[in-house]
Amino acid sequence: MLLDRELATSSHVLAVILRSFARGRIGVPARGMGALPQAVAAPLPAGSIALRTPVTRVTPGRVRTEAGEITCRAVVVAADPPAAATLLPTLDRVRMHAYTTYYHRTETAPLDEPILLLDGDRRELVANTVVLSHAAPTYAPAGQHLVATSVVGPQPPPERVIRGELARLYGRSTADWTHLTTVEVPDALPAAPPPQSRLRKPVALGDGLFVAGDHRDSPSIQGALASGWRTAGAVLDELRG
Numbered sequence: 001m002l003l004d005r006e007l008a009t010s011s012h013v014l015a016v017i018l019r020s021f022a023r024g025r026i027g028v029p030a031r032g033m034g035a036l037p038q039a040v041a042a043p044l045p046a047g048s049i050a051l052r053t054p055v056t057r058v059t060p061g062r063v064r065t066e067a068g069e070i071t072c073r074a075v076v077v078a079a080d081p082p083a084a085a086t087l088l089p090t091l092d093r094v095r096m097h098a099y100t101t102y103y104h105r106t107e108t109a110p111l112d113e114p115i116l117l118l119d120g121d122r123r124e125l126v127a128n129t130v131v132l133s134h135a136a137p138t139y140a141p142a143g144q145h146l147v148a149t150s151v152v153g154p155q156p157p158p159e160r161v162i163r164g165e166l167a168r169l170y171g172r173s174t175a176d177w178t179h180l181t182t183v184e185v186p187d188a189l190p191a192a193p194p195p196q197s198r199l200r201k202p203v204a205l206g207d208g209l210f211v212a213g214d215h216r217d218s219p220s221i222q223g224a225l226a227s228g229w230r231t232a233g234a235v236l237d238e239l240r241g
């Protein structure tokens with residue numbers, strides 16, 4: 001969950017995330033993770049978002065992009081931590097955890113429920129594996145199943161090693177499974193080592209510059225959403241003067 005094999009994450013962060021698990025339900029959107037940003041963007045007026053337009057420089061009241069410059073009263077940098085620290089050099093550089101997910105197709109599901117299976121033998125290779133199409137049937141065609149298996153850390157093992165681990169974990173042969181793809185995300189989640197007694201890091205940097213993202217709250221989607229909400233409030237306060 002924290003992508004942290006060393007268990008070096010602050011206990012404050014762990015408590016916040018466990019509280020979210022206890023209060024909410026775990027799931028994935030039926031139309032894929034892209035449905036989440038689409039839902040956030042849906043109420044905005046048409047043409048107000050420029051996609052595939054990397055920002056190259058940010059200064060008070062100005063945003064330079066590969067497609068030209070924008071002038072504005074407030075700038076919110078909501079990029080991932082390494083990109084945010086490049087655009088706003090006063091921010092601390094945050095260490096990032098790497099995560100890799102292997103996707104397999106099988107006609108016979110190795111489990112009947114959408115259970116996130118952990119490795120009780122603690123061989124420290126597979127972090128977790130799940131028949132994802134049991135949680136979201138839209139993720140596989142009828143009669144087929146999608147298994148997603150994740151590994152924490154850089155230098156993920158070859159797929160054949162993971163396939164062997166899966167046979168052990170599920171207690172059945174995986175020889176007839178089809179490997180669909182492996183997705184490596186080197187900068188998947190910001191590390192959150194102690195001290196984190198001040199979980200909520202400042203989002204208003206002065207001069208109309210703001211920063212939002214999971215690295216300003218807890219390393220998770222809800223942390224990103226909470227920080228976005230907090231940043232929006234800070235921008236409104238400043239614009240209203």
Ligand SMILES: Cc1cc2nc3c(=O)[nH]c(=O)nc-3n(C[C@H](O)[C@H](O)[C@H](O)COP(=O)(O)OP(=O)(O)OC[C@H]3O[C@@H](n4cnc5c(N)ncnc54)[C@H](O)[C@@H]3O)c2cc1C
Nearest residue numbers: 053054055078079080083185188213214219220221222224
């Ligand atoms: C494989 C994986 C599984 C995960 N699973 C979970 C989970 O189950 N639950 C959970 O809570 N969290 C999960 N996370 C973590 C979660 O995805 C992040 O915490 C969350 O996406 C952070 O949101 P954010 O808005 O802060 O940043 P991001 O989602 O990283 O968004 C930043 C955006 O900024 C853009 N950007 C960067 N640089 C520039 C630039 N120069 N110009 C313009 N745009 C730029 C990027 O393209 C990106 O779209 C997972 C992460 C990964 C990688």
